[in-house]
Amino acid sequence: MKVSNRISELPPYLFAEIDRRIEEKRDQGIDVINFGVGDPDLPTPAHIVKVLCEEAYDPSNHRYPSYQGMRRFREAVAAWMEGRFGITADPDREVLALIGSKEGIAHFPMAFMDPGDFTLIPNPSYPVYRTATTFCGGIPVEMPLREEDGFLPVLSSISGSTWHKVKLLFVNYPNNPTASVADHGFFEELVHYARKHEVVLVHDNAYSEITYNGYSAPSLLEVNGAMETAIEFHSLSKTYNMTGWRIGFAVGGKDIIAPFAKVKENVDSGVFNAVQLAAVAALEGPQDCVRDNIAVYQRRRDILLEALRSIGWEVPTPQATLYVWMKVPRGYDSHSFTGELLERAAIVVAPGSAYGSYGEGYIRFSLTLPDQRLLEGVDRIKRAFS
Ligand SMILES: Cc1ncc(COP(=O)(O)O)c(C=O)c1O
Incomplete structure (x- = not known):
């Protein structure tokens, strides 16, 4: 049986070797602490769970949902965008x-890409931008994110002949994995280039609310x-600690949303209404649960930073995201240092190189x-490396 090229040409799974070594440790009875995965450990706030439970009993919610989402949900999203960013x-x-x-990110390119079209994707980045491009027969062109540029792509370095073939440009700020942020000025520059070259900008703002020390991420x-x-x-x-619920939303111009809605009408049948109504409760309800979450992450961030710096490792203070992005000590690369942390402290982190070649030389703590x-993990790192 021959699988499609889109599957056989997927890049190798870079965590495979790490996963194998974790298994090996666990088989030896070693307790491995995993700083690799970005999946909130805190529960979904109770007022959101309550709405799901109530709505799950309503038979009118048991039928196929609307493709574009319930109007009630879309209104709540529009009101949230207005309140949070002043966007109508x-x-x-x-x-x-x-x-x-x-x-959404995985399906969106189908609305605009034909085989051979280019997308601009950051390197390092969340891997879905690349696979979504190649699944459409498109060609991902990488925009390096370098520390000296604040992990922002240098748009002026993209050649005219490349722009000519580009349909979509992906960006993500606050950024996974580098934890960097972008300001309004960078977004203005992006819009300038996009209009000039008739490119659709795709901004992944999954971490807009996970920000620290008074920083507020723009749209x-x-x-x-x-x-x-x-x-x-x-x-x-x-x-809202809802990774398992599977709900998000897209906002954009009508000429961008309409073809995307067509794609979705043909590949899925919407989100369970009870989940949408619970999401309305999240967006419209009290937001102190978000502030409480952030306080927890900020405390954890500071404990981790203090420990890493006490060893003498240089690590910047992230203003946003669930991640700490650190350059590996001299003499290591991402992979060898990830291995060293596992061997000496039974700690798992994500190697930066798993997110692209420009992530080489870094690791990501979640x-x-x-x-x-x-606390136990931090203590192990200190004991093993101080
Ligand atoms: C940058 C980025 N975008 C999007 C997602 C997907 O989030 P979800 O599908 O849960 O909304 C993630 C998840 O880790 C992410 O890191």
Whole structure:
């Protein structure tokens, strides 16, 4: 049986070797602490769970949901965008419900890409931008994210002949995996290039609410004229600890949303209404649960930073995301240092190289482990490396 090229040509699974070594440790009875996965350990707030439970009993919610999402949900999204970013979005034509933002990001290129078209994708990045491109027969062109540029792509270095073939440009700020942020000025520059070259901007804003020390992440759609050339993906996963629920949304200009809605009409049948109504409770309800979450992550972040710096490792303080992105000590690469942490401290981290070649030389710690495990992990690192 021959599988499709799109499957056989997928890049190798870079965590495979690490996974094998974790298994080996566990078989030896060693307790491995995993700082590798970005999946909130805290529960979904009770007022959101309550709405799901109530709505699950309502038979009117048991039938196929609407493709674009319930109007009630789309209105809540539009109101949230207005309150949070001051953006006016038409709930009927500029908002779409998603089965998590990953689903949306993965399907969106089908609306605009033909075989041979280019996308611009950051390197390092969340891997879905690349696979979504290649699944459409498109060609991903990498934009290096370098520390000296604040992990922002240098748009002026992209040649005219490349722009000519580009259909979509993906960005993600606050960024996974580098934890870097972008300001309004960078978004203005993006919109300028996108309009000039007739490119659709795809902004993945999954971490917009996970920010620290008073920093507030902007929306790309705040830029004048962005709505006509951009789509922004949002997620309830990290904000409300709802990764398992599978709900997110897209907001963008009507000419971008309409073809995307067509794709989705043909590949899925929407999000369970009870989940959408619970998401309405999340967006419209009290937001102190978000502030409480952030306080937890910020405390964990500071404990981890203090420990890493006490060893003499240089690590910047992230302003956002669930991650700490650190350069590996001299003499190591991402892979060998990940191996060293596992061998000497039974700690798992994500090697930066798993997110692209420009992630080489870095590792990523996630802050989504329970406090007790985090403290134990930090203690092990200190003992093994001090
Ligand atoms: C950058 C980024 N975008 C999107 C997602 C997907 O989030 P979800 O599908 O849960 O909304 C993730 C999840 O880790 C992510 O890191």
